[in-house]
Amino acid sequence: MDREVSENTNLAVVAQEQFKRAITWIDDIKEGMIDHLITPKKTTHVRFSVSMDDDSIRTFHGYRVLHSRVRGPGKGGIRYHPDVSTDEVTALATFMTWKTAIADIPFGGAKGGVVCNTKELSRAEIRRITRSFVIELGDTIGPHTDIPAPDMYTDAQTMAWIYDTFDVMHPGQNNGAVVTGKPIEMGGSLGRNEATARGCLYATQQLLKHDIVPGLESVDGASVVVQGLGNAGGIAMQLYHEAGARVIAISDSSGGVLSESGLDPDAVLKFKKENGSITGMPGTKKITNEELLSLDCDILIPAAMEGQLRADNAAYVKAKLVVEAANGPTTPAADAILQSRNIVVLPDIVANGGGVVVSYFEWVQNLENQRWTLDKVNTRLQSRMNDSVDAMIDCWNEINANNHQPNGKKHHAPTLRDAALVTAIKRITKVTMQRDIWM
Ligand code: NAD
Secondary structure, three states: OOOOOOOOHHHHHHHHHHHHHHHOOOOOOOOOOHHHHHHEEEEEEEEEEEEOOOEEEEEEEEEEEEEOOOOOOOEEEEEEOOOOHHHHHHHHHHHHHHHHOOOOOOOOEEEEOOOOOOHOOOOOHHHHHHHHOOOOOOHHHHOOOEEEEOOOOOOHHHHHHHHHHHHHHOOOOHHHHHOOOHHHHOOOOOOHHHHHHHHHHHHHHHHHHOOOOOOOOOOOOOEEEHHHHHHHHHHHHHHHHHOOOOOEEEEOEEEEOOOOOOOHHHHHHHHHHOOOOOOOOOOOOEHHHHHHHHOOOOEEOOOOOOOEEEOHHHHHHOOOOOOOOOOOOOOOHHHHHHOOOOOOEEEEHHHOOHHHHHHHHHHHHHHHHOOOHHHHHHHHHHHHHHHHHHHHHHHHHHHHHEEEEEOEEEEOOOOOEEEEEEHHHHHHHHHHHOOOOOO
16 A cells, blocks of 8 residues: 555545535535535533542543534434544534435434543443533433434443433433434334444445446445444445345454455354454454455445545555445545546445434434334335435436536536535525524
8 A cells, every 4th residue: 555645634624625625516605605504513522530440530521513403403423432533523523414414304413422442441431431421411412402323332322321311311301312323122213223234235226226336236246345343334244245245355443354255244243242353253364454445346335434545545446336334434535536446436424324314213203202113214214315315316417417617617527425415515505595594
């Protein structure tokens, strides 16, 4: 890999660059609207101290950013990771604003996180961190203001603690809708756990119907490589396999495994559960995360972290299609390299929108005290994912057909990310103008 190539991979810079590029295709935008659209509405930074198992006391930093509430209350996950920062959370909240708009669900965008390493914490410590974080956030979150969900290193159990703490703070109310991704028994939606990966699969299948990925017609029979073995990646491995794909490689934070003849997802998950890592799994070849990204395959699914495909490694990607299950895995420089090499990128704000779509279904069920069947959830998810992909493709076709700047010069060719962003920004701009929010 070319380690000489440098670029700014700060996620906030990436989000700004993607936005600035997209708005070059929107020419009737009102003065000041651009600033209004990109500026987060509220940034909350809390500090709280927690008693650790060894009787020591540690102070943690937590963040919640409400980026936009133009189309509804804030919605977005909470992440526990050592790299959590204001910039990262702000960028991820910005992505949520675009994501909820392209999925056409009545939410704005938000995100949160706590700077911590869950691998070094006990369950009881994570519980105390979660409860303290929610207490400090106070009314920053709420069923009609800002609704968290799981993200990296948080799960249904974390959501249960968030709900319980909020419920203690607001007795006598129906508080179920304060957080989504809860355990099923306490109001979680059937299908929410698999929703991000299932949405990725539906979006991929719908995209391929549009016949815009050179040399790839179907998930059935495709070779697939997945980076990340958590909620998004681990379940994507299973669902793409069930849809007829051959998953040839997968990784976690400690590295990856390759089997040209195809991995057995159940065996991978069993090995990971028993050994804590997948490296060393019998019948597989050990590879690094960098090697995994440049494997010869049809579909590459980055499903771990941001900033994985960059200026220094995008030239080595051999996939025909990149499906962004993770948020922000591709930098703008990598986007340009992949586009020049005819590698299509199904962007995060469409590809991984399934999580927030089923979170929306959970929120509706909680407010109405209803329980939908799994079939109803998945049918509605598929319909939303298909509509998101179709809206992105319609916009892409439109800007491709009319791709001239006012001075008559040919504009650069749009990517699918540009088209998805243009669609989202136009929807938010329209509602902003209808609300006429300028006091
Ligand atoms: P998770 O905590 O369940 O899993 C993360 C996985 O990534 C783990 O397998 C971990 O080992 C692996 N990983 C961590 N660092 C890595 C590295 N440097 N290289 C390779 N693998 C690494 O998290 P998740 O919920 O699956 O989230 C993964 C991505 O998907 C994130 O970008 C997240 O924002 C995005 N996402 C998640 C959801 C959701 O509903 N969970 C929804 C939309 C987007």
